[in-house]
Structures are given as C-alpha cells and as structure tokens.
Amino acid sequence: MLKDINFNTVTDLGMAIVEENDNGQPIWSAYIINFGETAKEKMLITSEGYKVEKDKHLQTSTLRWFMGDVAPNSFAKIEEIPSELHHLNNEFMVSFYIGTQIYDRKFIFVEGSISKENLTTVPIINKKGILIK
Numbered sequence: 001m002l003k004d005i006n007f008n009t010v011t012d013l014g015m016a017i018v019e020e021n022d023n024g025q026p027i028w029s030a031y032i033i034n035f036g037e038t039a040k041e042k043m044l045i046t047s048e049g050y051k052v053e054k055d056k057h058l059q060t061s062t063l064r065w066f067m068g069d070v071a072p073n074s075f076a077k078i079e080e081i082p083s084e085l086h087h088l089n090n091e092f093m094v095s096f097y098i099g100t101q102i103y104d105r106k107f108i109f110v111e112g113s114i115s116k117e118n119l120t121t122v123p124i125i126n127k128k129g130i131l132i133k
Contacts, residue, residue, distance in 0.1 A: 008103060012036030015092055015107035016122045017081060017114050018129035028086070028114060030078040032094060033124050034070045035133070040103075043067040043096040045078055049088035051111055058088065070096075075125050086114040107132045 014033040019026055030047070034040050045067060049060040067076050081090060090109040095102060109130065119128040 006101070008101065010103050010105040013040065013094065013105055014131055014133040015094070015109075016075075016125060016129045016131045017090075017109055018122060018125060018127045019116070019119065020127070026083075028081045028083070030081055030090075030092065031075045031122075031125060031129075032067065032070060032078055032092075033075045033122070033131075033133075034072060035124070037072050038098055039072055040070045040096040040098065043070055043076075043094065045095075046093045047079060047091065049085045049090050051088045060085065060088070073124060081114065087111055090114070 012035045014035055016031045016033060018029050018031055020029055021027065032043070032045065045065045046062055047065070048062045051058045063079065065078055067078070070076050089111050092107045094105045094107070097103070109132070113130060118130045120131060122129040122131050
C-alpha cells in the first residue's frame, strides 16, 4: 500500500525558461537541468498551460516529451514557449529513473513569471532565464 512506497524527494533537478534569439526575434525555451552527479534515466516530461478566470477555464493541450537519459551536470531542451502562453501557468511534470527507483517532480511557472524582469543567469546553461530549482 502507500506506506510501502518510498517517496524520495528530488533536489538536484531544475527547470528553466531561457530567453533566446532567433534572427532578432526573442524565443523562450524550456530546459530541464540535471544538477546532480548521477544520470537521470528514461526521462518523460508532460507540459501544459492553464488558467482559471472567474467561470472561464483556459487550458492548452498536454504535450509529452521523452527525453531519454540526461547526463550529470547537463541540460536538455524541451520545447519553445510561445509568447501567447506566458500569461498562463506553465506546468511541467517530470518522471525519471535512477537505477530501479522512479522519481517525480512538478515545476510550475506561474502566470506572468515568464518575463524579462525575472531573468537571472541560469547555471550550467549559462544563459539568461527564469530558474526553478
């Protein structure tokens, strides 16, 4: 039962939304960052945007990304976040293995957090972005 399941916490994983440039046009991209010393194996990420306003519920499609293995102290690009979705809560659910143990972690970039005012230098990627660790 639930008491028999080992729910380990994940502390060495981060998610960043990084501002990039494509021919003078700003593009915001989501990255997963492995800050740990062990590989994160068979990584699966789901992403969606949502917002509830009074009686109106906005939601994007749920996207699923199989990232494979993410090496120690490295990162992988997940997807681009169009500017039309910055006003939503952008949620990423990450599942992966270390050995035979499965881990999960949820990252939520709350509405309005994807903006130039919140930029900082993201370690390992070494670009400006918004980091959740």
